[in-house]
Amino acid sequence: MGGRTLVGMTASRIEFRTCPLCEATCGLELHLNDKTEITLVRGDKDDVFSKGYLCPKGTALKALEADPDRIRVPQIRTGDTWRDATWDDAFAEVERGLTEIIDRHGRDAVAVYLGNPNAHNLAGLIYNRVLLQSLGTKNVYSASTVDQMPKQVSAGMMFGAALSVPVPDIDRTDYLLMLGANPFASNGSLMTAPDIPGRLRALRARGGKLVVVDPRRSKTAEEADVHLPIRPGTDAHFLLAIVHVLFAEGLVHLDRAEGHVNGLDEVERIARDFSPDAVAPVCGIDAATIASVARDLAATERAAVYARIGTCTQEFGTVASWAVDVVNTLAGNLDREGGAMFTLPAVGGANTGGTPGKGRGVRFGRRSSRVKGLPEFFGEFPVVTLADEIETPGDGQVRAFVTVAGNPVLSTPDSNRLDAALGTLDFMVSVDIYRNETTRHANVILPAPGVLTRGHFDLALYSLAIRNVANYSPPLVELPPGEPTEWEILLRLAAICAGQGSSAEAGAGLDDFALLTLVQKAVTRTGSPFEGHDVDAVIALLSQKGRRGPERILDLMLRTGPYAGQLDLDVLEANPHGIDLGALRPRLPEVLRTPTGKIELAPEAVIADVETRLRPSLERRRSAGAPDHRLVLVGRRDLRSNNSWMHNLDVLVKGKARCTLQVHPVDAERLHLEDGAPARVSSAVGEVEIDVEVTDGIMPGVVSIPHGWGHDVEGTDMAVAAKRPGVNSNVLTDGSLFDPLSGNAVLNGIPVEVVPALVPA
Numbered sequence: 001m002g003g004r005t006l007v008g009m010t011a012s013r014i015e016f017r018t019c020p021l022c023e024a025t026c027g028l029e030l031h032l033n034d035k036t037e038i039t040l041v042r043g044d045k046d047d048v049f050s051k052g053y054l055c056p057k058g059t060a061l062k063a064l065e066a067d068p069d070r071i072r073v074p075q076i077r078t079g080d081t082w083r084d085a086t087w088d089d090a091f092a093e094v095e096r097g098l099t100e101i102i103d104r105h106g107r108d109a110v111a112v113y114l115g116n117p118n119a120h121n122l123a124g125l126i127y128n129r130v131l132l133q134s135l136g137t138k139n140v141y142s143a144s145t146v147d148q149m150p151k152q153v154s155a156g157m158m159f160g161a162a163l164s165v166p167v168p169d170i171d172r173t174d175y176l177l178m179l180g181a182n183p184f185a186s187n188g189s190l191m192t193a194p195d196i197p198g199r200l201r202a203l204r205a206r207g208g209k210l211v212v213v214d215p216r217r218s219k220t221a222e223e224a225d226v227h228l229p230i231r232p233g234t235d236a237h238f239l240l241a242i243v244h245v246l247f248a249e250g251l252v253h254l255d256r257a258e259g260h261v262n263g264l265d266e267v268e269r270i271a272r273d274f275s276p277d278a279v280a281p282v283c284g285i286d287a288a289t290i291a292s293v294a295r296d297l298a299a300t301e302r303a304a305v306y307a308r309i310g311t312c313t314q315e316f317g318t319v320a321s322w323a324v325d326v327v328n329t330l331a332g333n334l335d336r337e338g339g340a341m342f343t344l345p346a347v348g349g350a351n352t353g354g355t356p357g358k359g360r361g362v363r364f365g366r367r368s369s370r371v372k373g374l375p376e377f378f379g380e381f382p383v384v385t386l387a388d389e390i391e392t393p394g395d396g397q398v399r400a401f402v403t404v405a406g407n408p409v410l411s412t413p414d415s416n417r418l419d420a421a422l423g424t425l426d427f428m429v430s431v432d433i434y435r436n437e438t439t440r441h442a443n444v445i446l447p448a449p450g451v452l453t454r455g456h457f458d459l460a461l462y463s464l465a466i467r468n469v470a471n472y473s474p475p476l477v478e479l480p481p482g483e484p485t486e487w488e489i490l491l492r493l494a495a496i497c498a499g500q501g502s503s504a505e506a507g508a509g510l511d512d513f514a515l516l517t518l519v520q521k522a523v524t525r526t527g528s529p530f531e532g533h534d535v536d537a538v539i540a541l542l543s544q545k546g547r548r549g550p551e552r553i554l555d556l557m558l559r560t561g562p563y564a565g566q567l568d569l570d571v572l573e574a575n576p577h578g579i580d581l582g583a584l585r586p587r588l589p590e591v592l593r594t595p596t597g598k599i600e601l602a603p604e605a606v607i608a609d610v611e612t613r614l615r616p617s618l619e620r621r622r623s624a625g626a627p628d629h630r631l632v633l634v635g636r637r638d639l640r641s642n643n644s645w646m647h648n649l650d651v652l653v654k655g656k657a658r659c660t661l662q663v664h665p666v667d668a669e670r671l672h673l674e675d676g677a678p679a680r681v682s683s684a685v686g687e688v689e690i691d692v693e694v695t696d697g698i699m700p701g702v703v704s705i706p707h708g709w710g711h712d713v714e715g716t717d718m719a720v721a722a723k724r725p726g727v728n729s730n731v732l733t734d735g736s737l738f739d740p741l742s743g744n745a746v747l748n749g750i751p752v753e754v755v756p757a758l759v760p761a
């Protein structure tokens, strides 16, 4: 255990740790009683990054930890009956189930799904990799392909690494163009910045301008200087029109990127057809406005474009994500203070290892999925094809499933189909704290222990932070003997998959092996602080204070990272409010990891997609003239919701129902829909019934349902969520629709029909 322990303590006290619930990484001040229960949550005003900010979800950590529906003891299912089990019995059941399938059908017969909370979890980020390596299946899936995969793919192609994502330097920018993002509700994504509301208001207070492009007048749009409603799925067209203006009016100036760019001419060529006049009728933003946004971006010394989920979960997700960084580059805002900059994280940076300024770049499609032949992206297949792999007989058919902190039945498209497919599996094991819509299909549920039992460091999110920061929270509670920590659960699962049995010792052996492998690399790598050191001596150093598990590996990463000599785990432990490593600094060209050592402004696959899909779509939509009366569905986010998994907390879901169908008054009148009355929404794959919310905060022709709801199925055990189930928007989304460059699901712009639901007499 990495620090303070409560064993033997009797008095209540205050502890500080990073909130693990979203990407904002706020510092929390936790008041604990003598039973180590959380009695109060406040923002940590001394936190170097969040300075006391927290949102309602952070406060709800207390309710989350105390939720009576949380699973505390392993569960084994027989038919429809669940029973408590010991950890040894539960792991023995998992060993029996998985081993039988691996022996009979091979490793690809076991699929894995990793949910979004793994991105906030030190144990998950380190040991899920060990689990996947031990299992050796090609059927790996995650929430990434219903979320941000297009950005990872475009960043990988342009800058050479998946998480080389430039983030807006919002504390110093004077003009921020934001597309498909609602950080007032999400608290930021692919942009780690606590207190986004405060930071955006500060931008405006210093005379800066915030322009929000979104089909909905979201809370962020309400707070902006300008809100530009855009037709769903046309962000790429809009951004290419900005590129067109920059070239046509001689506004291109690369500044920091000068001399580091390939493909400039190709970008100019490809943007020629996307004049503002051509794009305006398609995206719904007039040509003069498009041109003026382009001019502002080029003329404002410190400006940035930032785009998020609305631009990723659509038909042209990768092209839109690419176009964001093309505009940033052409307007001279890439790698400039106040522009879009690269973080220099203390650990885990995809662009901090290897040779500065050059690398292997990224490759996709090293494997193809069995049924539809879809390529892998960063080691995983698009989750839109998971149901295909379970349903379709033949060699390699998925017969067993492992989920870690995920609820794909609510989070992925065509939910009813996946739900039915999961019911046909031979075996399923879930690491989860709830029996939810997905884990109800499991044969065994292994519950992760409470948040206070684990150390926390945002290995992934600090790579996307708008300041360079580092903050580690040690475990505060020691589990009773025999109770595994979360990382031990993952390692015992990994040991089973590796054929080493299910014992705690087998898991511990894998931990030692993982560390040994990393230390061996560190002592042989040229320039490493441990180059030439004795392996055993390094391991002894890292194992001081009885450290094991993720803490040892984190310490090694800190000692060999960009701040080696300045940071190690002891230093972080001594600074419970975090360490501010300063504002972002320019990193070109050393940040690049492309084979050419240049920014690839015109990746071949992206240009081909523009030519074969985007440009024809522009022509098709223009020739179709004014939009007809068909509606399209988009999602939305709420501050009190966290995708699918915080709906069992009364403190967050009480009050006005949030899972409603937002409809513009013009559409409501045309379709005879009444505010508060139920409507039936149908798509190519499903149908839901949901109450209507008439609002002019959504553009005509577009309707919106938030994702993550639909807690009304049999077999779950979430009493609060069941009382306010909402509907599952992914019953309507279509698994056959995805962005081919990234495999990402299309969750926005789904054609739907809406009619009043018949109210029983």
Ligand code: SF4
Residues within 6 Å of the ligand: 019, 020, 021, 022, 023, 024, 025, 026, 053, 054, 055, 056, 057, 058, 059, 187, 194, 195
């Ligand atoms: S904004 Fe995110 S990190 Fe901050 S308190 Fe809320 S949920 Fe936690």
